Amino acid sequence: MRLLSFPLIIVIAFVASPAFGDVVELYWDDGIPYVPHFHNQEGDGWGVRFEPTGPGLILQAKIYVGNPPPEDPPVFQGCNISLYYDDGGFPTDEPFWGPVFFETEAGWNYFTISTYCNGNNFYVAWIQVGYGPDCDAVYADTYDDNHRSLRYLNGIWDYYDFGGDLLIRCFYDYPPPAVQPISLGKVKALFN
Numbered sequence: 312m313r314l315l316s317f318p319l320i321i322v323i324a325f326v327a328s329p330a331f332g333d334v335v336e337l338y339w340d341d342g343i344p345y346v347p348h349f350h351n352q353e354g355d356g357w358g359v360r361f362e363p364t365g366p367g368l369i370l371q372a373k374i375y376v377g378n379p380p381p382e383d384p385p386v387f388q389g390c391n392i393s394l395y396y397d398d399g400g401f402p403t404d405e406p407f408w409g410p411v412f413f414e415t416e417a418g419w420n421y422f423t424i425s426t427y428c429n430g431n432n433f434y435v436a437w438i439q440v441g442y443g444p445d446c447d448a449v450y451a452d453t454y455d456d457n458h459r460s461l462r463y464l465n466g467i468w469d470y471y472d473f474g475g476d477l478l479i480r481c482f483y484d485y486p487p488p489a490v491q492p493i494s495l496g497k498v499k500a501l502f503n
């Protein structure tokens with residue numbers, strides 16, 4: 312009997328394992344880069360607000376990057392990424408993570424963050440390095456359907472009319488549901 316029950320133990324242990332979270336990609340854009348955006352001066356930026364349903368880990372930012380001038384080959388200056396919590400529809404004065412400098416390339420860029428979020432709304436902010444047009448650009452899609460995209464100019468955030476949603480996304484890891492006592496009891500019973 313003990314040998315026959317062994318495969319069943321493996322299956323239940325896998326399903327109940329707390330090692331697997333629920334990683335989701337949070338985004339508002341439609342994935343189609345349409346217009347590149349950049350600023351004249353370094354330190355200005357762009358941001359998008361995300362609205363998780365609970366605490367978790369912000370694993371990565373994912374941003375579609377381009378090059379403003381028709382340079383050949385294109386030159387990428389990199390960027391600084393910061394995270395802010397929400398304060399009445401705008402980012403707080405101080406970030407809760409960053410700024411951290413990252414190198415960039417054309418297309419989708421993945422910036423490793425891996426920091427805890429308390430479940431409140433938060434912003435992923437792109438802070439420009441370099442002076443336009445000698446800087447990178449962040450793309451927006453065709454239509455601003457969702458109104459979560461912001462501009463950061465001279466120290467002030469506002470809901471600038473981009474014409475589209477910015478292609479700023481992130482990966483968010485919700486913690487797995489706790490193993491219920493009744494499940495633990497069933498697994499334990501198989502070993503008796």
Ligand SMILES: [Ca+2]
Pocket residue numbers: 339340341452453454455456457475476
């Ligand atoms: Ca859109």
